[in-house]
Amino acid sequence: MSNEIWVFAEQQEGKVRRVAFELLSAAADFSKKTGSTVAGILLGSGLQEALKSLTSYADKIYLLDDPGLAAYTSDAYLIHMAPLIKEHQPSILLGGATSTGKDLFPRLAMHLQTGYAPDCTGLTIEENGKLIAKRPLYGGKVFAEMIYLEAKPQMATVRNNTFLVNQNLNKSAQVIPISSPIDPSSLKKKVIGLEKAAGAKLDITEAEIVVAAGRGIKAPENFKIMEELADVLNASVGTTRATVDEGWRDVKDQIGKSGKNISAKLYMAFGVSGAIHHILGIGTCKTVVAVDTDPNALIFNYADYGIVGDLFQIVPALTEELKKAMAEK
Amino acid sequence: MDIYVLVKQVPDPEANVKVKSDVELEIENKYFTNFFDEIAIEAGLKLREKFGGKVTVLTVDNKKVDALRRGIAMGADDAIQITDPALEGSDPFAIAKTLAAYLKDKPFDLILAGRQAMDDDAGIVGPGVAELLGIPHVNMIVGLEIDDPKKELKVVREVEGGKEILSCFLPALFTCQKGLNNPRIPQVMNVMKAMKAQMKKVDLAALGLSAVDVGGQAVKIKVQKYLPPPKRPPVKMIKEDFPENVKQLVKLLKEEAKVI
Numbered sequence: 349m350s351n352e353i354w355v356f357a358e359q360q361e362g363k364v365r366r367v368a369f370e371l372l373s374a375a376a377d378f379s380k381k382t383g384s385t386v387a388g389i390l391l392g393s394g395l396q397e398a399l400k401s402l403t404s405y406a407d408k409i410y411l412l413d414d415p416g417l418a419a420y421t422s423d424a425y426l427i428h429m430a431p432l433i434k435e436h437q438p439s440i441l442l443g444g445a446t447s448t449g450k451d452l453f454p455r456l457a458m459h460l461q462t463g464y465a466p467d468c469t470g471l472t473i474e475e476n477g478k479l480i481a482k483r484p485l486y487g488g489k490v491f492a493e494m495i496y497l498e499a500k501p502q503m504a505t506v507r508n509n510t511f512l513v514n515q516n517l518n519k520s521a522q523v524i525p526i527s528s529p530i531d532p533s534s535l536k537k538k539v540i541g542l543e544k545a546a547g548a549k550l551d552i553t554e555a556e557i558v559v560a561a562g563r564g565i566k567a568p569e570n571f572k573i574m575e576e577l578a579d580v581l582n583a584s585v586g587t588t589r590a591t592v593d594e595g596w597r598d599v600k601d602q603i604g605k606s607g608k609n610i611s612a613k614l615y616m617a618f619g620v621s622g623a624i625h626h627i628l629g630i631g632t633c634k635t636v637v638a639v640d641t642d643p644n645a646l647i648f649n650y651a652d653y654g655i656v657g658d659l660f661q662i663v664p665a666l667t668e669e670l671k672k673a674m675a676e677k
Numbered sequence: 678m679d680i681y682v683l684v685k686q687v688p689d690p691e692a693n694v695k696v697k698s699d700v701e702l703e704i705e706n707k708y709f710t711n712f713f714d715e716i717a718i719e720a721g722l723k724l725r726e727k728f729g730g731k732v733t734v735l736t737v738d739n740k741k742v743d744a745l746r747r748g749i750a751m752g753a754d755d756a757i758q759i760t761d762p763a764l765e766g767s768d769p770f771a772i773a774k775t776l777a778a779y780l781k782d783k784p785f786d787l788i789l790a791g792r793q794a795m796d797d798d799a800g801i802v803g804p805g806v807a808e809l810l811g812i813p814h815v816n817m818i819v820g821l822e823i824d825d826p827k828k829e830l831k832v833v834r835e836v837e838g839g840k841e842i843l844s845c846f847l848p849a850l851f852t853c854q855k856g857l858n859n860p861r862i863p864q865v866m867n868v869m870k871a872m873k874a875q876m877k878k879v880d881l882a883a884l885g886l887s888a889v890d891v892g893g894q895a896v897k898i899k900v901q902k903y904l905p906p907p908k909r910p911p912v913k914m915i916k917e918d919f920p921e922n923v924k925q926l927v928k929l930l931k932e933e934a935k936v937i
Contacts, residue, residue: 360837421843422804423813447836451816455804458770463898466799480901485797489694490702491904499897544839551837557936581937592855599819599856600835605690605795606712606855614936625690631906635934637926638912653929654914655922665923673927673937 350385350436351477353378354501355406356429356443356452357388359398360420364390366513366554367444371506372405373514375442378473387438388521391425393418403521410436414528419539422452427530430459438501439477445505446553453505462499468506469611469632479504487605487628507632508554509611545600549584552601557583558612558633560603561591562626564619564640564659568596573660574618577667580674586610588626604629618659622647639663678730678826680721681783683776683790683802684714684748686741690795696903710747713791715860716853720821721789722752723858728826730786733757735779737772739764742876750863750871761881766893769797773805775891778884781810786826788850792817800852807850815843817854823847 353375357368368388375386387408390398395413402409412428433441433456443449445467457464465481469491472480479502481494496502552558559581561574574585587597589604603610604626615633619640620626627650630636638651639662648654655662688694692707721732733755734748745756759775767775780788788807793800800816807814819840820833829844835854863871881887888894913929915922930937 365837419841421813422815447817447834450800451804451814451834454769454799454801455808455814457801458773458805458808461897463896464801465898466801481898482904484906486688486694486704487690487795487798488906490696491906492900493902493904494898495901496898497896538845539841539843541842542836542839543833543842554837599854602855614930614934628690635930635936636909637930648912648914650909651912652909652934653926654912655926656914657919657922661919662923665920666926669920669923669927670937673931 350438351383352387352408352436352438353384353440354387354389354433354438354442356441356449357390357398357402357409358444358446358448359390359392359395362392362394362398364398364401365444365446367446367506367508369405369513370509370511371442371444372402373517374471374511375440376405376514376517376519381473381475382477384439384477386519389429389432391417391428399523403523404519405517406521407519409521409523410526411523412526412528416528419542420448421535421539422455423535425452426456426459427535428526428528429456431529432526433460433501440479441501441503442471443505445507449505453503457503460501462501462503463496464503465494466505467609468504469510471504471506484609484631488609488631489628507609507611509556509613545598549578552584552586552603552610553608555584556612557581557614558586558603558610559583559616559618560586560588560620561618561659562588562620563590565591570660571597573663573667577663577670580667580670588620588623617647617651618663620647621645622650678724678728678786679784680724680730680732681780681785681788682714682717682721682732682734682748682753683788683806684718684734684736684744685711685791685794685796686736686738686744687711687794687796696905699902700900702903708741708743710744711791711794713793713795713853713855714744715747715751716855716857717789717791718748718751718753719858719860720853721787722861724787724823727823731755735759735776737764737767737775745876746871746874747863749874750868751861752863752867756874756876757879758876759879759884763881763888763892766896767891768896768898769799769801770805770897771891771895773802773809775881775884775886776802777806777809778886779879780806786847788812788848790850790852792852792854803850803852810850812848812850813845814850814852815845816852818851819854819856821851821857
């Protein structure tokens with residue numbers, strides 16, 4: 349076994365996801381304790397920019413730049429990553445708990461017959477290199493600290509915004525190009541297209557700030573004021589199960605047990621009553637603001653700051669006030 | 678089409694779950710069929726309506742079979758319970774191994790599962806089964822178009838910032854996400870019928886597995902300690918009248934929470 353910590357540097361259309369930088373920053377911290385080498389593993393096609401963005405964050409980068417890897421499929425990634433992992437035997441392999449991470453890692457862990465902790469909200473390491481992965485269970489009603497038995501690598505996917513990006517690592521990675529071992533056309537599955545969601549906003553799981561409205565918004569067209577608030581903060585707009593079930597918003601924006609768990613730095617909920625389904629999805633947000641007309645709304649029990657008030661009055665005023673505050677910066 | 682749906686009975690989202698000791702949880706006795714599994718059952722039933730064939734619901738559980746009953750009530754043809762004392766303490770990889778051992782010599786066209794079970798929220802079993810069976814899988818599908826089960830089909834999965842459209846051939850395994858369909862509510866008559874239905878029971882020996890393959894002996898990762906969720910400090914209510922309350926909030930976010 350080598351003493352390497354690997355981070356899956358997930359990229360989409362040549363841009364490395366922020367969560368990969370968060371994990372490389374965490375790995376750099378771990379390596380101080382364990383003396384490990386931090387390596388990124390980057391797969392895709394046309395990766396010059398992606399590679400450039402990564403070199404100061406890792407000691408090594410395993411690079412698989414191949415036209416056959418232009419789009420992610422678990423088949424193609426697994427066939428490329430598994431032999432590399434078997435050859436180099438890293439002690440740890442981390443990835444973001446993204447739609448791709450959660451698609452690839454369980455299959456890869458099964459293939460490698462090793463331990464995998466999904467959707468973690470914390471990681472710590474002991475001097476002997478043993479990883480402790482903290483993850484929510486039952487939608488966040490309890491948490492578990494997981495430890496790995498003998499098999500390596502110790503694998504985990506980690507939620508966005510769990511670690512901070514350290515821009516001052518100042519590493520200069522050694523790049524190790526790997527040639528593709530297979531003909532990608534032999535694969536059973538292929539990507540034929542990507543339908544991009546309207547607007548340029550980040551997914552609610554990736555955004556540092558999320559603003560959401562629930563049934564209190566009264567009509568789908570009223571989400572316009574939420575979009576305007578979000579634009580000022582460079583935030584994304586989330587929602588509750590109720591509005592999705594009404595058909596007002598897409599399920600991709602639903603926060604909560606049957607939707608997504610978010611770990612935003614700031615989460616602001618307007619006209620959200622705070623049903624347990626919803627609360628479970630915001631458990632790991634750092635600061636929570638709630639605005640609702642009902643002073644007894646459950647959401648206030650889970651918020652850091654609360655205002656009893658009408659969202660139709662508060663949201664536009666807040667947008668204006670934030671515009672001023674942001675201009676002062 | 679021969680379709681298998683992997684299902685699980687899990688604690689209801691309203692059920693209390695608390696830490697009893699470092700290694701034990703206290704779970705309120707309030708269970709329901711995993712929400713995403715119902716979407717998978719519905720998807721299976723829709724395909725049977727279009728192409729004919731059979732939908733079989735399959736669970737690995739020594740006690741709870743209500744997810745199978747739900748499947749039958751919704752319209753599944755057959756229900757299989759894999760049960761064995763040696764399965765106690767199994768992790769998702771062992772469950773996947775057990776399911777794959779059952780499925781490997783069955784003439785399946787398609788295996789469906791929920792995106793994750795709402796208990797350990799792991800999402801390992803679906804992709805794990807696909808890996809062991811050597812078939813492609815796609816996670817979190819929100820669209821599925823099959824014109825002819827023998828030909829290439831289209832499947833849509835949710836990704837950050839959009840939807841990805843993939844093509845693949847059957848046999849395959851898909852895990853289902855909210856948005857794929859709206860699961861039917863079973864009719865009372867069918868619920869009654871499901872209450873009386875006999876589940877076929879299968880044990881590990883019948884699958885060629887033994888106690889060392891599953892259960893506590895096979896785990897690769899384990900819980901060291903359960904913890905309660907982190908507590909938030911009590912809420913600070915901003916009591917000023919409008920618009921002063923808005924100004925105060927912005928000030929707090931900037932100066933106290935330092936998040937903007």
